[in-house]
């Protein structure tokens with residue numbers, strides 16, 4: 001299976017002191033062994049050699065869910081820039097998906113826990129419905145909890161941290177669809193270029209469907225047009241047609257444990273419905 005010893009792997013990347021192995025069933029058909037460094041937040045450049053062998057796919061001899069149309073769909077939200085809108089997208093998506101299926105929102109950005117806090121407010125106001133939440137403090141916990149909830153959930157939404165971390169790498173490999181919120185600044189285009197490197201690493205072991213989502217979007221401004229041109233030229237990732245505009249409704253909804261489809265701004269409600277419909281179509 002191309003597995004290397006821990007010793008050899010350690011030699012491949014000098015900063016790695018220990019590696020972990022975690023079996024993960026992907027779509028019920030494959031077993032993924034994650035060989036991930038215990039230390040987190042490693043610069044990508046220091047791990048290039050490791051990345052080739054870090055993630056090894058091997059076939060499970062007994063597929064269990066082939067043809068199962070109720071298979072859990074996992075959507076990961078990744079972006080390495082802070083404040084990019086990951087939690088806003090994760091909470092809105094999880095809240096809306098929970099209206100059509102059992103949904104778990106896993107907050108992988110602890111101790112900040114924006115998504116977990118949003119859920120607490122939602123639960124206190126009696127609006128949790130078919131949505132539950134969990135938190136993960138490291139990639140191993142994220143993998144374990146994702147596995148656990150796959151037994152019962154229709155959708156799992158993973159909210160990632162603003163870092164090039166093992167958590168971000170794990171999300172890219174676990175998710176059926178990875179969404180990368182990109183806001184209205186060139187800094188977010190640069191940050192997305194860093195995500196591309198992580199996507200390429202993950203693609204060495206599994207196809208990764210990664211797509212950008214414009215957020216804080218102001219479509220008629222020159223800046224938005226320039227950024228769209230730059231993103232197309234430099235990033236080469238697909239961009240969803242649905243967007244999240246620059247709207248107070250997003251901040252209000254986040255603090256109220258709601259989705260923007262549940263607050264008074266009809267434009268925000270419509271754009272969220274369109275965005276969720278597009279995402280559901282991609283993952284179905």
Ligand SMILES: Nc1ncnc2c1ncn2[C@@H]1O[C@H](COP(=O)(O)OP(=O)(O)OP(=O)(O)O)[C@@H](O)[C@H]1O
Nearest residue numbers: 082083084085086087088162216245246247250251
């Ligand atoms: N489309 C939007 N329009 C207006 N404000 C927004 C929009 N998206 C996010 N915000 C606001 O920007 C702030 C950061 O958003 P959010 O917490 O979703 O980002 P994040 O990437 O999860 O940040 P962090 O790095 O802190 O985890 C929040 O106050 C949020 O309400």
Ligand SMILES: [Mg+2]
Nearest residue numbers: 086087109114
């Ligand atoms: Mg966040």
